[in-house]
Amino acid sequence: MRGRVRVVALVVLVVVLAVVAAVVDVPTVEQLRAHVRAAGGLAPLVFVAGSALGTAVFFPKPVLAAAAGLLFGLVQGVLLAVVGFTAGALLSFGVARALGRSAVEARLGSGRLRLVDSVFASNGFAATLVLRLLPVVPFTVSNFAAGVTSVRARSFALGTAVGLVPSTLIAVVLGDALREPGSxxxxxxxxxWLALSAVALVWGRRLLARASNA
Structure with a gap:
């Protein structure tokens, strides 16, 4: 009974955060720049903290990544965005692990969900990396979902950080390119981005096929 209550609480939390993110206005570029200027020397730290909290509450990650390129340039923007996004991912992951893992594990059965869980258990780093290379998978949703799998927190964190580098670099380049329209x-x-998606799809299918044949 307690497990069901935790799962319900997790679902309600995710839905509430998604709704709040949908109704809250996204800051404009000028507003973000104003916040950065106001923060002065603490601007990088403020951006990392804001990115961590933003990604944990369904704020659009591509918007934050593009903003990083606009505000800090390519190299520093990628670094700050990856650190902030990884921290936000771990925050969502920790909440889902605490609330839903035990209840979900007891109800996996022997079908597709069990297969996916086994992939995360045996190839946590690779499975997380594939997850990060698929831009069609909402970032925050995947963080909560990973929290109820058997992936180790260390594998999740490493896979997230490594997987975020190429996708964040692409988004930051897009943001930086906005300074030069038509670049x-x-x-x-x-x-x-399309190439990364194709690689991730092929890699993910191979992981599932290997797990099903094991």
Whole structure:
């Protein structure tokens, strides 16, 4: 009974956060720049903290990544965004692990969900990395979902940090390219995004096939 209550609480929390994120207005670029200027020397720390909290509550990660490129440039923007996003992912992961893992584990059965859980158990780093390379999977949703799997927190954190580098780099390049409308970098970034998605799909299928044949 207690397990069901925790799962219900987790679902309600995710839904509430998603609704709040949907109704709250996204800051404009000028507003973000104003906040950065107001923070002065603490701007990088403020951005990391804001990114961590933002991604934990369904704030659009691509918007934050693009903002990092606009506000801090390519190299520093990628670094700050990856640190903030990883921290936010671990926050969501920890909440889901505490509330839902035990109840979900007892109800996995022997079907597709059990197979996916076994992949995260035996190949946690690779499974998390695939998850990060799929831009179609909502970032915050995947963090909560990973929390109820058997993936180790260390594997999740490492896979998240490594997997965020290419996807964040692409988004930051897009944000940085907005300074120069029509820049070919934007087209290159979109092409790279599609390539990453294809790689992740193939890799993910292989992980599932290997687990099902084990």
């Amino acid at each position: 070919p970098r934007s087209f290159l970034a979109l092409g790279a």
